[in-house]
Amino acid sequence: MAARYTIGIDIGGTNIEGGVCDEQGVLRRQRAIKTEVEHGFEHTFQRMVRLVDDLLQDAGLTKTDVLAIGVGAPGPLSHERGVIYTAPNLPGWRDIPLQAKLSEATGLPVTLENDANAAAFGEFTAGAARDVRDMVMLTLGTGIGGGIVLNGLLWRGRFDSAAEIGHMVIVPGGRACPCGQRGCLERYGSANAVIERLIEAVQAGESCALASRLAAGEKLDARDVLRAAADGDRRAARIWDETCYYLALAAVNMQHVLNPELVVLAGGLAKAGERLLTPVRAHFEEQRWKIAPDTPEIVLATCGTDAGMIGAAALARAAQAGR
Numbered sequence: 001m002a003a004r005y006t007i008g009i010d011i012g013g014t015n016i017e018g019g020v021c022d023e024q025g026v027l028r029r030q031r032a033i034k035t036e037v038e039h040g041f042e043h044t045f046q047r048m049v050r051l052v053d054d055l056l057q058d059a060g061l062t063k064t065d066v067l068a069i070g071v072g073a074p075g076p077l078s079h080e081r082g083v084i085y086t087a088p089n090l091p092g093w094r095d096i097p098l099q100a101k102l103s104e105a106t107g108l109p110v111t112l113e114n115d116a117n118a119a120a121f122g123e124f125t126a127g128a129a130r131d132v133r134d135m136v137m138l139t140l141g142t143g144i145g146g147g148i149v150l151n152g153l154l155w156r157g158r159f160d161s162a163a164e165i166g167h168m169v170i171v172p173g174g175r176a177c178p179c180g181q182r183g184c185l186e187r188y189g190s191a192n193a194v195i196e197r198l199i200e201a202v203q204a205g206e207s208c209a210l211a212s213r214l215a216a217g218e219k220l221d222a223r224d225v226l227r228a229a230a231d232g233d234r235r236a237a238r239i240w241d242e243t244c245y246y247l248a249l250a251a252v253n254m255q256h257v258l259n260p261e262l263v264v265l266a267g268g269l270a271k272a273g274e275r276l277l278t279p280v281r282a283h284f285e286e287q288r289w290k291i292a293p294d295t296p297e298i299v300l301a302t303c304g305t306d307a308g309m310i311g312a313a314a315l316a317r318a319a320q321a322g323r
Helices: 041-059 098-106 115-126 191-203 211-215 222-230 234-258 268-272 274-287 304-320
Strands: 005-011 015-021 027-034 066-073 083-086 094-096 110-114 135-140 144-150 262-266 297-300
Touching: 005 041, 005 115, 005 304, 015 041, 015 304, 027 041, 027 304, 041 098, 066 098, 066 115, 066 304, 083 098, 098 110, 110 115, 110 304, 115 135, 115 144, 115 262, 115 304, 135 234, 135 268, 191 211, 191 222, 191 234, 191 268, 222 234, 222 268, 234 262, 234 274, 262 268, 262 274, 268 274, 274 297
Parallel strands: 005 066, 066 110, 135 262, 262 297
Antiparallel strands: 005 015, 015 027, 083 094, 135 144
């Protein structure tokens, strides 16, 4: 009987999540382990190999039941070569031929993919975009990642760097970004940017309900800004609304460049639900052109943290099918 299952692995700086998916992309078994990056790559790699064995045992499977393994990892990386060039949240991971090493250790074909791409393909396979053929996903966390699916296929670009939506310049000459550019979307629409802009406003003498907590040295994040905005603080409300404006601007640009059916918002900021979705949609409606009926729907992701595993597994299956 032909192998029916694929394994998806999502590597993060704190945790590694793994799951077994069936032919329909349904997650059948899953586990999470600590990455333990402080012990070096080889230590973490051996933990990944054991994770594969543990997942098979949990699911009552052998390796003959598994078609392939897909791995979603932070980059920059080369999908074609199967190499992680460097990973900022994985110290010491430089020029790692992870695809070849994991394939040799497990005896199974392995596909290496950017983690944001894998998460986007997970939403395409089993989440908010499962009924469309063309979609763009923005992953709104401490930074902003992205993923693009066109006509059912993941779009990587010539240099495996497509969908770096967070580094699309939306404010020429704007805030400096660690990538070397200025005015990147990530510096205006990410969770980190929300709290950074509020801190700057308070330091400039603007009144805000969170000022006393900042003065006391309390570490705040975007959730605190959202709560303050919901409680009526005008400064927090302005910053949150500006964030939604910039995200809508990115969606308008995606509309004109790629013309997708769907724009999916994922990641930590997307947990705000309608408090994010409603103003983003409103700003999008204000900014979009009105001369053609080609408006993508903007929705929230539905797979949560499982998206990376599901997408990595689906991409491994697609690779074996030659897609």
